[in-house]
Amino acid sequence: MSTAVRAAAFTEPDRPKNLLIRFITVGGSYVDVTGPGEHSDKNRWNCHGCGDFSDRPEEDFLFCIRPDANSHAANCRAIPLR
Numbered sequence: 001m002s003t004a005v006r007a008a009a010f011t012e013p014d015r016p017k018n019l020l021i022r023f024i025t026v027g028g029s030y031v032d033v034t035g036p037g038e039h040s041d042k043n044r045w046n047c048h049g050c051g052d053f054s055d056r057p058e059e060d061f062l063f064c065i066r067p068d069a070n071s072h073a074a075n076c077r078a079i080p081l082r
């Protein structure tokens with residue numbers, strides 16, 4: 001299965017200024033990790049496909065947020081609707 005082929009079917013959303021990492025999901029949408037960066041505990045992730053986001057805690061260090069966001073991207077099958 002190629003996610004690259006699916007990704008081409010959708011337009012990548014604008015990149016917010018505080019975007020740290022953008023994961024592509026298996027559904028062809030995107031999970032954004034945003035925040036101040038590596039040395040802050042105020043980073044978070046949100047999914048453009050299903051609308052889910054990090055919430056326990058809502059904000060955390062990048063080393064905690066990164067694997068959670070990547071796992072969500074690997075499992076989320078929602079396609080982008082806007």
Ligand SMILES: [Zn+2]
Pocket residue numbers: 047048049050051052072076077078
């Ligand atoms: Zn999702």
